[in-house]
Amino acid sequence: MADAGGPGHAPGFGPGFAPAKVNLTLHVTAQRADGLHELDSLVAFADIGDRLELAAAGRPLLSVTGPMAEGVPFDESNLVLRAAEWMGESAAFTLEKHLPAAAGIGGGSSDAAAGLRLLAERSGRPVPPGSEVLGADVPVCLHARAMRMRGIGERLAPVNLPVLPALLVNPRVAVPTGAVFAGLSSKTHPPMPEVIPEFDAVRDAVGWIARQRNDLEAPAIEIAPVIGEVLDRLAVLPGALLARMSGSGATCFALFEGVDQAKAAERAIRAARPAWWSVATRLF
Numbered sequence: 238m239a240d241a242g243g244p245g246h247a248p249g250f251g252p253g254f255a256p257a258k259v260n261l262t263l264h265v266t267a268q269r270a271d272g273l274h275e276l277d278s279l280v281a282f283a284d285i286g287d288r289l290e291l292a293a294a295g296r297p298l299l300s301v302t303g304p305m306a307e308g309v310p311f312d313e314s315n316l317v318l319r320a321a322e323w324m325g326e327s328a329a330f331t332l333e334k335h336l337p338a339a340a341g342i343g344g345g346s347s348d349a350a351a352g353l354r355l356l357a358e359r360s361g362r363p364v365p366p367g368s369e370v371l372g373a374d375v376p377v378c379l380h381a382r383a384m385r386m387r388g389i390g391e392r393l394a395p396v397n398l399p400v401l402p403a404l405l406v407n408p409r410v411a412v413p414t415g416a417v418f419a420g421l422s423s424k425t426h427p428p429m430p431e432v433i434p435e436f437d438a439v440r441d442a443v444g445w446i447a448r449q450r451n452d453l454e455a456p457a458i459e460i461a462p463v464i465g466e467v468l469d470r471l472a473v474l475p476g477a478l479l480a481r482m483s484g485s486g487a488t489c490f491a492l493f494e495g496v497d498q499a500k501a502a503e504r505a506i507r508a509a510r511p512a513w514w515s516v517a518t519r520l521f
């Protein structure tokens with residue numbers, strides 16, 4: 238497990254830890270000529286995630302284990318191996334999956350970023366620029382800390398956020414990112430305010446985040462209506478300050494003032510919907 242640190246302290250993530258990425262906001266501001274969409278998104282990272290390690294030479298190129306391994310490719314289509322090839326390095330890996338795939342929390346992108354960090358450490362060579370060709374979320378996942386993300390994901394600026402107690406819930410429906418973007422009725426929505434303020438407390442940060450949006454929520458709910466049920470259930474949990482979808486879904490999150498409220502909410506959702514993936518965490 239990652240060392241989650243005390244309140245207000247960034248967790249001591251090792252290079253092979255691939256934390257869940259959460260889009261606290263996701264504004265779709267334009268569509269480029271090549272079809273990709275320009276975003277303005279506030280991204281944070283959880284203290285739960287996948288674990289990637291370099292394996293001894295001669296082992297299979299990639300072994301995938303862990304509670305969420307089922308269905309994750311272990312051939313060259315896995316983003317970890319594509320990342321190694323892109324960096325011009327050959328390596329074998331073991332990947333312990335804890336995050337659901339195709340879930341809007343950047344599983345593959347965060348794994349790829351962990352692979353790049355491990356290879357950079359091994360080779361003494363920094364990760365080259367341009368990693369967004371592997372996936373729009375890979376550059377932000379390389380930093381694995383709160384960032385404002387613009388362009389298709391390559392324009393990044395650090396943001397100071399208080400540690401946010403959260404509950405992540407996925408109804409175990411895989412939602413394809415491309416189909417959600419394609420379902421947008423408009424491609425041009427307003428960006429976030431130019432300046433993101435400094436926040437003193439969780440309530441200030443959540444109040445500001447609540448005035449922003451995830452523009453992909455509506456098309457994702459069209460594809461997977463159960464996301465609407467997840468959001469409705471999260472919104473009425475005791476202590477929930479905000480309920481919203483992350484990325485292109487289907488994972489949604491609720492934010493709380495305290496970790497104990499998030500843990501109680503996890504127990505309540507697990508009791509009501511045992512088939513859903515539900516995890517209390519802290520976002521950094």
Ligand SMILES: C[C@](O)(CO)[C@H](O)COP(=O)(O)OP(=O)(O)OC[C@H]1O[C@@H](n2ccc(N)nc2=O)[C@H](O)[C@@H]1O
Pocket residue numbers: 260263272273274275276278341346371372373374375388389390414415416418484485
């Ligand atoms: C929705 C986000 O998760 C927000 O953080 C990301 O923008 C998506 O990142 P990702 O999963 O790494 O997505 P990619 O693998 O790069 O793209 C999958 C597909 O989503 C669509 N796509 C993705 C990113 C983007 N800015 N515009 C798009 O239109 C494209 O059809 C693309 O072929």
Ligand SMILES: Nc1ncnc2c1ncn2[C@@H]1O[C@H](COP(=O)(O)OP(=O)(O)OP(=O)(O)O)[C@@H](O)[C@H]1O
Pocket residue numbers: 309310314315316317337338339340341342343344345346348349374414484485486
């Ligand atoms: N390391 C990996 N882990 C999970 N899925 C992977 C991985 N490498 C490739 N894939 C493929 O990528 C697809 C998308 O999975 P991923 O978990 O990256 O999506 P996501 O969480 O929706 O991403 P994002 O939040 O960036 O939109 C999966 O269906 C799977 O076939």
